[in-house]
Amino acid sequence: MQDVNIKITDRNGVVHQVVAPTDMAMNLMEVVRSYELAEEGTIGICGGMAMCASCQCYVVSNHELPEISDDEDAMLAEAFHVQENSRLGCQIQINDQLEGLEVVLAPES
Template sequence: MKDAINIYVKQDNGEQITLEAPLDMNLSVMEVLKAHEFPIQAVCGGMAICATCHVEVLESGELPEMNDDEAYMLETLPHATDSSRLSCQLRVNEEMEGLVVRIMPEA
């Protein structure tokens, strides 16, 4: 079993930044982004009630199914797309190797 996976953050200028996400800490993608000092507010601390960790998934392996709370929050966002997710609801796992996200602007 691997110790970590790579997650990529696509910047507005087209640059793609590689982040190493450990598999043994049960972190969310939001926590990985915050640890690498990306501008994720995560006001609610990962409870899926503020949507300040909104990302667009550009490429992914298998992601967990979206729950009703996440779907509701995403419906309220002006910048949401069909591939939007709340990064707090995505727990890092081996199937996410190669995940590419773009941090979405706040409302």
């Protein structure tokens, strides 16, 4: 396995090129937290259980992601600032197929 390069635009519009490991069972929300790309306490509030929408992001690259689970779909139905390309970062597992992924963090609710 290898690391993947991901482009993340934070809530202030700053673009970050980050390297995410594919061998640590991390999800996108954990990558954002590890690089401190969102203010502490504003992302991953539920710990990655798809029970809040604090890690909502917009997937702007043309990557094929796993289908949205019922839990993720229900959470997005209640979230603010939802768009067609909204996903919960905690539900996007880092793997080698995410090379070049581009996301924008959704505004805080």
